[in-house]
Amino acid sequence: MNILVVGGGGREHAIIKKLKESPKVQKIYALPGNGGIAADAECVDIGAKDIAGIVDFAVKNAVDYAVVAPDDPLVLGCVDALEEKGVPCFGPRANAAIIEGSKVFSKRLMQKYGIPTAKYEVFTEKEKALEYLETAPLPAVIKADGLALGKGVIIAPTREEAKKAVEDMMGAHRFGASGDRIVIEEFLEGPEVSVLAFTDGKTVKPMVSSMDHKRALDGDKGLNTGGMGTVAPNPYYTNEIAKECTEKIYLPTIAAMNAEGRPFKGCLYFGLMITKDGPKVIEYNCRFGDPETQVVLPLLESDLLEIMLAVTEERLAGTEVRFSEKHAACVIMASKGYPGSYEKGFEITVPDELRGGVYFAGAAIKDGKTVTAGGRVLGVTETADSLEEALRRAYTDVERIRFENAFYRKDIGQRALKAGK
Numbered sequence: 001m002n003i004l005v006v007g008g009g010g011r012e013h014a015i016i017k018k019l020k021e022s023p024k025v026q027k028i029y030a031l032p033g034n035g036g037i038a039a040d041a042e043c044v045d046i047g048a049k050d051i052a053g054i055v056d057f058a059v060k061n062a063v064d065y066a067v068v069a070p071d072d073p074l075v076l077g078c079v080d081a082l083e084e085k086g087v088p089c090f091g092p093r094a095n096a097a098i099i100e101g102s103k104v105f106s107k108r109l110m111q112k113y114g115i116p117t118a119k120y121e122v123f124t125e126k127e128k129a130l131e132y133l134e135t136a137p138l139p140a141v142i143k144a145d146g147l148a149l150g151k152g153v154i155i156a157p158t159r160e161e162a163k164k165a166v167e168d169m170m171g172a173h174r175f176g177a178s179g180d181r182i183v184i185e186e187f188l189e190g191p192e193v194s195v196l197a198f199t200d201g202k203t204v205k206p207m208v209s210s211m212d213h214k215r216a217l218d219g220d221k222g223l224n225t226g227g228m229g230t231v232a233p234n235p236y237y238t239n240e241i242a243k244e245c246t247e248k249i250y251l252p253t254i255a256a257m258n259a260e261g262r263p264f265k266g267c268l269y270f271g272l273m274i275t276k277d278g279p280k281v282i283e284y285n286c287r288f289g290d291p292e293t294q295v296v297l298p299l300l301e302s303d304l305l306e307i308m309l310a311v312t313e314e315r316l317a318g319t320e321v322r323f324s325e326k327h328a329a330c331v332i333m334a335s336k337g338y339p340g341s342y343e344k345g346f347e348i349t350v351p352d353e354l355r356g357g358v359y360f361a362g363a364a365i366k367d368g369k370t371v372t373a374g375g376r377v378l379g380v381t382e383t384a385d386s387l388e389e390a391l392r393r394a395y396t397d398v399e400r401i402r403f404e405n406a407f408y409r410k411d412i413g414q415r416a417l418k419a420g421k
């Protein structure tokens with residue numbers, strides 16, 4: 001089969017490497033891919049948000065199946081547009097991708113169907129939001145309604161910071177139209193768990209759980225990033241919690257989307273917090289997580305393409321989704337300065353024998369060399385029988401990969417190691 005993967009980050013690289021293990025895969029195009037993905041797929045310079053360009057490419061190149069990985073094209077209706085031209089896809093249609101595209105939608109969905117989440121209020125007027133903050137409990141959690149590159153959530157410990165966040169979103173339009181409506185919600189406490197799940201709208205099959213490390217610096221300090229590392233499985237996600245999540249969160253969410261006439265097919269990401277009152281949903285994403293995918297898919301033993309086709313064809317119930325019992329750790333190597341400004345264009349050298357577990361994100365090819373081209377440059381994943389060993393191997397690999405101004409967290413997995421003991 002000719003496969004097209006939309007997107008160009010570490011997540012897409014992990015998807016592509018896993019798809020390549022499938023005997024059915026003949027050719028993979030990545031739109032746009034990146035300089036590192038180019039070793040595993042044919043990269044074509046069509047942006048992930050260029051829906052017309054993607055559809056045109058798929059039709060002209062006899063693409064048999066498309067995997068739409070990032071949030072933007074999903075929310076923009078990339079799957080709908082491809083399906084209209086007869087290209088089957090992995091990923092939700094726009095009317096279901098709204099579960100990530102609008103926080104107001106997802107909060108109302110959870111409230112209507114009794115799915116546990118933080119208490120919240122919705123505001124469309126800045127003055128009303130500011131007035132509410134006069135007496136709201138602190139810290140206040142303020143979220144822009146729409147997509148905001150993962151930066152649309154502010155946790156404000158004081159009233160001043162909370163008000164400033166509202167001014168930024170609704171007054172200065174820092175996130176454009178995404179901030180025209182906001183959600184202010186209750187602050188929840190507890191360990192966070194990411195669970196990605198395959199679903200065809202009838203059956204839900206959760207993948208192995210994982211733990212992201214969102215802050216830029218060691219000890220969970222510094223600014224929020226797209227994720228600086230991940231481990232899987234997440235030790236806080238016990239069998240008991242998994243059972244509770246299936247009953248109270250996963251199955252009700254699938255049923256709720258069906259009841260709303262928005263069946264969800266694809267990978268549904270549950271961002272969970274294990275509070276003292278049980279697991280609650282922090283957020284839904286309509287896609288694979290990044291960098292969660294870089295630890296989850298290396299542990300998948302079943303054929304990824306077969307699972308994806310089963311999701312599209314609504315026969316997931318009869319398809320095996322098996323994970324190894326091993327542990328995986330991914331350490332992200334970033335450009336110094338990220339998530340702020342940073343220099344790029346430095347040559348990246350990766351010993352050949354490591355390439356299997358290296359997932360490129362911010363990489364380009366210049367004069368035949370792979371060079372840095374983004375904040376998060378690549379992720380290195382290793383698997384082993386214990387988390388300790390997976391981490392040791394991942395950090396040994398990191399030491400052997402070189403580019404100028406490389407920066408990475410030294411404490412990925414430390415919390416998980418302590419929790420697991």
Ligand code: AMP
Pocket residue numbers: 118141150151152153155185186187188189192214271282283
């Ligand atoms: P999100 O973009 O929704 O994933 O939010 C980013 C991060 O903000 C989450 O991973 C949590 O760490 C944190 N967060 C979001 N909502 C809450 C909440 N209600 N209480 C505490 N932390 C939150």
Ligand code: GLY
Pocket residue numbers: 150212226227285288289290291292
């Ligand atoms: N790692 C968080 C996300 O993919 O949104």
